[in-house]
Amino acid sequence: MSDRTIVIVGGGQAGGWAAQTLRSDGFDGRVVLIGDEPHRPYERPPLSKAVLAGDAHPDTTYLQKSEAFDALNLDWRPDVSATRIDRTAKRLHLSHGEPIHYDSLILCTGGRARRLGIPGSDLPGIFTLRSIGDAAALGAALVAGKRLLVVGGGWIGLEVAATARKKGLDVIVVEAMDRLCERTVPAEISSYLLRLHTAHGVQVELGAGIEQLAQGPGEDLTATLSDGRELACDVVLFGVGLIANDELAREAGLACEGGVLVDSQCRTSDPDILAAGDVAIWHCDWAARRMRLESWQNAQEQGIAAARAALGATVNHQPLPWFWSDQYDVNLQIFGVPTPRHQVVVRGDVGSNSFVMFFLEADRVAAALGPNAARDLRFARRLIERRTSVDPQQLADLQVPLSKL
Ligand SMILES: Cc1cc2nc3c(=O)[nH]c(=O)nc-3n(C[C@H](O)[C@H](O)[C@H](O)COP(=O)(O)OP(=O)(O)OC[C@H]3O[C@@H](n4cnc5c(N)ncnc54)[C@H](O)[C@@H]3O)c2cc1C
Structure with a gap:
């Protein structure tokens, strides 16, 4: 039996695939999986679709069935945060419990939903969507007849808009740019998405920033747009992007650039530390530039590649980027x-x-x-x-x- 310890931080999709791959590729040493959520690894795409609509139970998002997960024989630490990496001693400090020695460390810390720092952004009725907990809270607020304001016309905002229409809410999408999903698709697709949502009864306001949110009258929320218009609503979703959870890496002195820099072997600037998934940024040969891919496919494939690299295999993580979205x-x-x-x-x-x-x-x-x-x-x-x-x-x-x- 190997006396090596491989520690994975982040029990999401990349972390779950990394753990599974270590075992399926024959590693019989200690695998520690640290995750600050209460859940075992799960996939997030259904959270804005079937789970939010109430058509699928959150349990259906788990990567492995519970017996298969148990069979991986991991030292799994749910509800625990990794707080500091001591690279000299090769020790990982935790929010609770003794520090853990690692031979290889795989960072799969993903990202968190951005919240606009505008007045009123912490009022009740204002949500972001990243986790099972977020989907449960938002799902409970999406009640037929209520008015949802989606701030941000990107993928998550549009998927939530579609799900909310299906649930019988009135929906307004406000987008600061002059077209939808401006960062990722050409103008023809933005126009297509605009037609799609308009045809389903969504009011889309383009080129409209949001200045503030205020309570009242009653339980209503009032959003003030940059052009001075006021919109009344009951529920607000911020779908304004993701912040990579790269603090752990940055504080440990690893090279970061809005994400943890890795090579196509998934190695950071410290060869004993690897990174994968939404938190990783690397040179994508297909795009001929450095990028951080927020996609299901990349989380899975890079999680697998990082695990293999940690086991000493030669990997070259250069998948053709693939992303999908389901709306209506x-x-x-x-x-x-x-x-x-x-x-x-x-x-x-x-x-x-x-x-x-x-x-x-x-x-x-x-x-x-x-x-x-x-x-x-x-x-x-x-x-x-x-x-x-x-x-x-x-x-x-x-x-x-x-x-x-
Ligand atoms: C609502 C939603 C819908 C999506 N839909 C699609 C889609 O249709 N198609 C598509 O291709 N992609 C989609 N995605 C993107 C895809 O789900 C992500 O790219 C993928 O989940 C990234 O996986 P990850 O493991 O890198 O990060 P995550 O799944 O975010 O996992 C990271 C985990 O690490 C934990 N963590 C962070 N810091 C620490 C720490 N210090 N200590 C311990 N744990 C920590 C986090 O809490 C989290 O549990 C969607 C994402 C969301 C949120």
């Missing part, structure tokens, strides 16, 4: 990282409910996305990963099956 009856998927410098080729009609946009670099597809186009996007992914040379006219031609390219 729409499943939108993005492969790769579209940028304005790409040539855009559209397959289908961007005014319809199903089409694909390809993003070309010379004669190669660099990225592809679209709503309700899972089958075409599977082939698009293959074109990207194989770096297949393509003819734009054929890509756009609905008579030419993508499987033939």
